[in-house]
Amino acid sequence: MARKFFVGGNWKCNGTQEEVKKIVSTLNAGEVPSEDVVEVVVSPPFVFLPLVKTSLRPDFHVAAQNCWVKKGGAFTGEVSAEMLVNLGIPWVIIGHSERRLILKESNEFVGDKVAYALTQGLKVIACIGETLEQREAGSTMEVVAEQTKAIAAKISNWTDVVLAYEPVWAIGTGKVATPAQAQEVHFELRKWLQANVSPEVAASTRIIYGGSVTAANCKELAAQPDVDGFLVGGASLKPEFIDIIKSAEVKKNA
Numbered sequence: 001m002a003r004k005f006f007v008g009g010n011w012k013c014n015g016t017q018e019e020v021k022k023i024v025s026t027l028n029a030g031e032v033p034s035e036d037v038v039e040v041v042v043s044p045p046f047v048f049l050p051l052v053k054t055s056l057r058p059d060f061h062v063a064a065q066n067c068w069v070k071k072g073g074a075f076t077g078e079v080s081a082e083m084l085v086n087l088g089i090p091w092v093i094i095g096h097s098e099r100r101l102i103l104k105e106s107n108e109f110v111g112d113k114v115a116y117a118l119t120q121g122l123k124v125i126a127c128i129g130e131t132l133e134q135r136e137a138g139s140t141m142e143v144v145a146e147q148t149k150a151i152a153a154k155i156s157n158w159t160d161v162v163l164a165y166e167p168v169w170a171i172g173t174g175k176v177a178t179p180a181q182a183q184e185v186h187f188e189l190r191k192w193l194q195a196n197v198s199p200e201v202a203a204s205t206r207i208i209y210g211g212s213v214t215a216a217n218c219k220e221l222a223a224q225p226d227v228d229g230f231l232v233g234g235a236s237l238k239p240e241f242i243d244i245i246k247s248a249e250v251k252k253n254a
């Protein structure tokens with residue numbers, strides 16, 4: 001089964017209403033390949049979700065950047081999966097390294113969140129990735145396999161999951177993984193899925209790369225056989241996000 005190229009824009013904790021309107025109008029005017037070729041999802045902060053949802057072109061979709069681990073209730077400051085569904089938000093990013101590292105979200109907590117979000121009908125961009133220290137210690141595969149295992153242990157259906165490999169050392173640093181480095185980990189992750197989940201899930205699950213992706217480096221990365229798209233931070237706030245979406249053409253012509 002062909003894996004449709006996927007480009008996500010993670011706006012993180014950025015933007016004012018005015019800036020959000022500007023980004024949306026740039027996106028709405030962008031000429032990009034059709035929905036058959038590329039799936040585009042942008043993820044504004046919670047407070048801007050309704051604004052973006054109602055003003056964004058219909059071929060682009062919206063994701064929240066997080067949601068609560070179970071049914072909503074007395075959890076001050078949290079936003080539940082049910083609320084996202086109620087607002088018609090189809091996607092959620094879970095387990096971003098900024099949440100894992102700064103807010104101390106464990107592998108198990110992330111696995112529980114992914115599982116709960118899926119039960120509510122959300123589609124999930126599940127993030128994994130090693131720190132520089134872990135890479136230098138040679139434990140990259142061990143780390144990402146553990147992170148993936150904690151998710152795999154809690155879910156049985158991968159149809160609505162996109163796995164985002166985001167090496168922490170590449171996030172916001174301008175130090176992008178080389179195409180070979182990204183391909184190596186994506187290939188190993190697919191092998192892990194094949195051995196530990198199923199050959200079907202390994203073949204059909206999109207594994208996207210994130211970490212200092214720009215218009216300048218996206219094509220070479222997109223050309224790697226196991227790179228099925230991107231999760232873009234900083235560059236997703238800029239007009240060059242359109243060029244990154246266009247890198248889907250590299251796959252189409254492969």
Ligand SMILES: O=C(CO)COP(=O)(O)O
Nearest residue numbers: 010171172211212233234
């Ligand atoms: O964390 C990221 C996307 O989730 C990547 O961020 P940058 O593209 O800014 O490095």
